[in-house]
Amino acid sequence: MLRKALASVPVSNMKFTSVLVLFFCSTFNKSQGKSKPKPGCEYPPSQWCRSLEIAIECGVQKQCLELNATRPNSAVPRVEVTLYYESLCPGCRVFLTQQLFPTWAMLHDIMEVKLVPYGNAQELPSGNSPFTCEHGEPECHSNMIEACILHSVGLYSAFPVIDCMESAANVLAAAQPCLQLHIPSMTWDSVTTCVKGELGFKLMHENALKTNALSPAKTHVPWVTINREYTGDFQDKAMSSLFNLVCKMYKGGKPPACTGAQKKLDRSLC
Structure with missing residues (x-):
């Protein structure tokens, strides 16, 4: 289930890299005390949610799931x-x-x-x-x-x-x-x-x-x-x-970009 959720996040377009970076910088777990991937992570931010293995290596499983949770229902036609x-x-x-x-x-x-x-x-x-x-x-x-x-x-x-x-x-x-x-x-x-x-x-x-x-x-x-x-x-x-x-x-639930809804994020910053 986790693998399927993470794999559905498209990340290949470099135009979205800054969005991903901002998301991770804004939501990274405070308990880790810093907004950087684990030392063993050799992937750029745009790759962090490409697969479960990369997410684990970079220590961002939670953030990838949160990012995926904001995505519209895939069953609704685009x-x-x-x-x-x-x-x-x-x-x-x-x-x-x-x-x-x-x-x-x-x-x-x-x-x-x-x-x-x-x-x-x-x-x-x-x-x-x-x-x-x-x-x-x-x-x-x-x-x-x-x-x-x-x-x-x-x-x-x-x-x-x-x-x-x-x-x-x-x-x-x-x-x-x-x-x-x-x-x-x-x-x-x-x-x-x-x-x-x-x-x-x-x-x-x-x-x-x-x-x-x-x-x-x-x-x-x-x-x-x-x-x-x-x-x-x-x-x-x-x-x-x-x-x-x-x-x-669009017939499904409107994404935040359409509604202007603001999501409460962790206050830690990069």
């Missing part, structure tokens, strides 16, 4: 938010970096995000390039880079990279340094192999099929669906305050 976008569209970039990513960072336990980089691109039946993009070849290239990273590591690890790219002045130029920053174990060569090979074109073809299958048909980007449904009301609310929309749509 709110699914899908973004159909193109990487160089100014409106898409603003929505992704100022609404979608921050909301996911705070509410990732109650929401599921899907990204479909394609947007207003068109798939051509023939020619040197099988796709044309609204903002030219650089957009086709960066769309494919993001699709390849998503395919390789999944959204949880890929999202910080994509947010980093879309926040940069030059999305395409930021791709490699953003990858190195957030997923240092993934080589840039593996991304370029995907982009230049059959896999990259296959992924873009799949995104084209998903985008073209939308009902109602997409008329602009960013195009946001909630639980696989598009309405003008959903779109307006997502664009103005996605955070409030996700909190409202």
